[in-house]
């Protein structure tokens with residue numbers, strides 16, 4: 001009965017593109033057997049998780065929520081998903097997302113919008129679960145899956161986690177292999193866990209991470225036992241508060257929750273220090289040049305020959321097939337990114353846009369490097385607002401892009417960053433706080449998150 005209720009709720013939220021109950025049941029059986037045989041259980045033995053449909057899963061349709069990949073069934077498994085199966089986890093299904101992970105509301109999926117299980121008090125309007133990992137945040141917040149994978153290019157783990165009152169961590173760039181993850185912007189894309197607690201994130205990140213020779217940007221570093229070293233005692237630690245992390249339109253409830261977060265970290269023994277990250281305001285514009293530039297190159301591979309959809313009108317030639325397939329297969333937001341990306345990389349505009357954006361990226365990274373002389377971890381809001389009703393920002397891509405204004409700087413700098421649930425606003429909606437750490441110092445991020453959760 002509870003299984004059927006969960007299936008009905010998942011269907012109402014539209015969190016899954018396909019379900020794979022047998023995969024999860026096999027993992028549960030394997031865990032039972034290991035237990036009966038008195039064997040030591042792997043870190044995630046029998047845990048049924050949701051898999052963002054951006055990870056290639058062998059024999060299971062993988063779409064990136066795009067029509068152009070509909071029906072594509074990979075013959076290989078992504079490294080991250082394989083690592084999770086090796087740790088004993090099983091898959092409940094492939095989770096809906098913004099198409100090619102482009103979006104902040106889960107409204108760009110070919111398979112329809114995803115709803116958050118949360119609603120504003122006094123309203124029954126369907127709310128956004130955030131994006132792009134909105135199927136992941138919705139399923140975890142609705143208690144349909146105890147945990148799910150996400151990916152974060154410019155906030156897609158942290159913003160949906162904040163919108164739905166769950167935890168999500170984007171590790172240092174290179175911690176999780178990108179092999180078998182549908183590419184959006186390769187210099188930014190990172191996988192990470194989304195779950196209900198900091199502890200669960202620590203366990204799952206441990207299972208997902210690790211050096212992979214198949215990813216040229218994979219970090220050749222040991223994976224520490226983050227869960228074992230969790231410690232909410234922050235005595236002797238300094239928490240930096242960046243003065244630039246406010247903007248016009250930031251909810252006062254967000255600023256209040258930031259104050260509350262400082263107080264909690266102080267109670268945990270930390271010292272609060274003011275810091276400055278002066279190039280913060282240039283990070284979002286730079287991101288919206290760099291990410292589309294890389295996307296326009298990565299998405300060139302969808303040609304109607306190698307994957308999924310092929311649109312070949314009667315008597316058409318090769319060029320026509322490319323054009324027809326891409327016109328029919330990509331959604332509007334994806335086309336917008338390809339157009340922007342192609343434009344900023346074109347001969348006449350490269351220096352004016354792409355080169356400038358790369359310089360800003362360096363300045364943003366240097367801001368953080370300087371800040372580490374003064375603090376061990378940074379505390380900031382995850383988003384400038386709480387969740388919004390589905391449909392309310394559709395005509396306003398620039399306001400939509402602003403969702404990630406506080407998330408993008410850590411992405412450009414490749415730093416570990418986590419969102420943890422902090423408070424509930426006067427509409428009854430959750431707000432998240434963000435912790436940003438030094439390169440490779442996921443532990444500090446998790447420990448500070450633990451002190452807040």
Ligand code: GLN
Pocket residue numbers: 101102103104131132151152153154155156157184291404
């Ligand atoms: N919302 C941002 C974008 O649309 C970030 C997406 C992501 O992190 N995948 O590009």
